[in-house]
Amino acid sequence: MPLHWIILCVGALALIGYATGRARALASADGNVRLLHSLPGYYGANVAMTTIVPAMGVLVIWALIQPLVVNALVLSDLPASAVAPGSSADLVMSDVRRVADGLTEAIAQGVTTQSAVAVLDVTVTDLRALLGSVGVAVGSNVSNDVLQLARSYRALNATGNWMMTLVVLAIALAGFVWAARQADRDYRARNTVEKGMKAVLVAAASIAILTTLGIVLSLVFSTIEFFGLYPAKEFFFSLTWAPSFGGGSELGLLPLLWGTLYISLIALLVAVPIGLFAAIYLAEYASPKLRAFAKPTLELLAGIPTIVYGLFALLTVGPLLMRVFGDDGLGWMQAGTAVMTAGLVMGIMLIPFVSSLSDDIINSVPQSLRDGSYGLGATRSETIKQVILPAALPGIAGAILLAASRAIGETMIVVLGAGAAARLSMNPFDAMTTVTAKIVSQLTGDADFASPEALVAFALGMSLFVITLGLNVLALYIVRKYREQYE
Template identity: 70%
Template sequence: MPVLWLFLIVLALAAIGFIAGRMRVTSAGGKRPHSLPNYYGWNVAMKVMVPAYLALVVWLLAQPFLVNSQVVGMLGDRAVPEGSTIGLVMSDVRRVADGLDATVAQGLMTSEEANSIRTEFTDVRDRLGEAGVALGSNVSSEVLSAAQTYRTLNATGNFWMSTVVILLAVGGLAWGITQSHGSFRARNSVETGVRIILLSAAMLAILTTIGIVLSLVGNTWHFFQIYPASKFFGSFTWSPSFGGGSELGIWPLLWGTLYISIIALIVAVPIGLFAAVYLSEYAGPRMRAWAKPLLEVLAGIPTIVYGLFALLTVGPLLLSVFGRDGLGWMQAGTAVMTAGLVMGIMLIPFVSSLSDDIINSVPQSLRDGSYGLGATQSETIKQVILPAALPGIVGAVLLAASRAIGETMIVVFGAGAAARLSLNPFDAMTTVTAKIVSQLTGDADFASPEALVAFALGMTLFIITLGLNVFALYIVRKYREQYE
């Protein structure tokens, strides 16, 4: 049964349970029930949905691993051609299994015929071709047999998944309806269930972060087993070569990342901070009501749009001023300055919105005391409000810096792809994030150091941004504790 149908069936049972639980309490006579009728309905609906959807999610996550492990064990080393890997063989297995499903779906083969396939597959290849499925002549009998096993295991798993999920939903429906009587504390049950769901959501976010870190650590460790860490952190040359002889020094990429981020902050911090001071101290309610939302629209623009803006507008504009026809400093539209300026525009709402909230949280008593001593509004802002809000503003700048360090699309379109150590802001450079994308795209062997270096770059960038975020949150928390 398709997952969507299964989801809708459980949802329909939950709706039926909600109505049934509510009606059972409202139609029963006698004393007043402990909770409102809606609590009884939600109690039944939660007992239907939570176990069923939890089983569905766990099954969908676990089944691919179990099926793949069984198929890989069945294939063994004999089915892996020289120069290939088990991952590529499994890709062929999945492709052939999808082809078998396509032929069954289009009526070119019955399910019984597909189940009987083992080694004689010439006719099968012809039928797959008729179905529009790409199946090359180099598919071995082992791969075809493994594809049929893969298909059978998935079909069996899907059948039992549907059965278990529906049984859990029906069991939860019956359990919830039997609890729908006046003495049952439905409100307490529902609130406890909601608390558990919220806790599970928080734990899921934490576990996801741990999983990301572990995946980075594992692949980074594998990379350093192939490529020495001393060369990675000690070389000033970035020259990957998928044929061998690569020099994978990180420093040109880190320099490009920091250089572009510094230019972006030079643009974003003054403009964002001045905008925040104006909105919080000078603008009236009507001006603030439309100016702040318009300023924050910049944060909602996709970064790919900023990248195209850098490539098509800012780059040619800078080239016309600083290029060969102008000052002669710039050779092409893609440069550090192009990416830095556009990234700075993107960061303005981050700085202005956070700084505005921090400035507004400064107690009014500080302003009143300054005005009472005869200070003007500008003197109060410079000598009282900004010093009091400085820790929070520093935290906002650090958060914007971490956002700038992790940006990719603006760099790809605006800064170029050259990994170099240069002080000229009109040279083309690249960043760590851009190289992560380039190293993981294409047909390179995933086990090669040229591909695994992306994880080492990602781990380095993760540590840098994590440090900035932790430092920023520490400063902001310290500031809030001081004035709350």
């Protein structure tokens, strides 16, 4: 049974459980709500919660574990002859999954049948024709061994899905029956529901922590594997980035890190003055009506997808800069893709981050400080310069650091606006690239995760993670350390 049908069945059973629990509780009290320990809704919620929560927990765990188990079982049957020289088991498994998905699609479209797939005995050419009829491309290294493994992969997945369906529905039904039998007027349903909801909230809060931990561990283990294949000294101190999947790669971090910091610096030089001045005007000078219109309008910039900013850099800002600084102008710029192009557009993207956070921080400065300054004869501009901005400076610094971490992690604007050249240059009109852009390029296509050229993406990601984490921690430290002085 498809996953969404399982969820719908469990959800429908939970709704029935809610009505059943509520009705049984009222029936046990002869319809007199005052005789119940808890409100009727708590009895229904107890049945619904006992029905859906354990079943959904098992469903999530099963859905996460089943692919790992299936892959392990299929890999155990993988003959050595199926792995071509220069290839790896991961690439073979990628072909196996693609063929299995293609066979499933062929069955869904009626090109072939389930029974035909189970006994299919065709050549690789016939297989390509079958899968090509449903729009699935098969690589040239697919063999009959891969076809057999794809059948096994489909069969194991089908068996696992049916077992998952039976187990999840059985758990949901058992929870339904057990909780419905407890729906009696003396049962402390409210206490049980509140404890259950507390557990659900704790689990939901733990997801963010566990997700962060999983991301960090995956980066750490892959980075350690990379440094086992490539010297850490060359990665951190080499001035050349020249990956080659045929061997002899030079994977120096410094050119990518320089491009990242250079573009981010230009973006901050654009975003910080404009955003800060906009925040000061909205907080101290704008009328309430103008503020109510201008602030949401300014914050709309934060909702524009970054790919749109990238296209804006490629199609508008780059050609505009070429007319001024290119061969027809000052002659400083060779192409529209350059550090300046990406930096200007990224700065525009960061304006709402700086302005919105700075506006909130300026408004949090106590009115008593303003009144005291005005009482001493200071003008509005003097009050802003000598009282409000110094009081809000720690928060503004934190906002700038958060915007910097956002700029360092940007990808699409860099890919479309800055070019792909990894170089160390001070010229802002040269094409450069960043860490995030190279992570994308190194993992594009069927990457062999046993090679340093693919694993370097994880080392780059780990380096970027450490930098942005440091900026975020520094921003939070500054804000928390000095905030109490002005409360």
